[in-house]
Amino acid sequence: MDSHPQEAVTTAGAPAPVGPYNQAVKAGGVLYCSGQIALDPASGAMVGGGDVEAETRQVLANLQAVLTAAGSSAAQVVRTTVFLADLADFAKVNALYAEMFGAGIAPARACVEVAALPKGARVEIDCIALLG
Template structure:
């Protein structure tokens, strides 16, 4: 069974999609943009590092409110506008994944991200005890 997953501490969907879904013991997030969940405003003009941190804070809230955490992320997909931003994005990303088994990850660059933003991230995370 597929269930919708939501959090008040993550941006509300701007279209016909869920913040995340749960299938069995896994949560699949939608691609998350750097949006302040309180104001609903995108962090356009913020540095790629700041955008990455905001996204991962939003993802952490979504996971933690639904029985998971960043420590249980098995797979991440990172989209960046330009490959020259990679070092900055990667440094900020690594602040959130400090455990002994970082998630598997796919990175794609040269992406035209909505609202002229620099970064978008989605994850797949396990729910419950490992």
């Protein structure tokens, strides 16, 4: 018997996956969260109208919902990846990111500019967090 089974995490507080993946997976005391874009969990529609700050707020709310559903928190996040459609948005995204991850020990992070994100999103963030 596997002593570290995998467990999918699902919450209505974050957008439903649109492909063959889970919102997050628990494995070996660690939570691996899929990337979130600014989708409204109820309607599945993009929010923000292209405003990167509005998108970032929704992305972080979606991540928070997944973390909470898994029994984790922003304080337990150890690694994030921030994907930006335009690196010129870095300062705006970083200011909002710091509101969620700036207290205590901030997570290790990578931030990269990408050619495109799903649904025309300007920002996507994923994370890895500890459980318990």
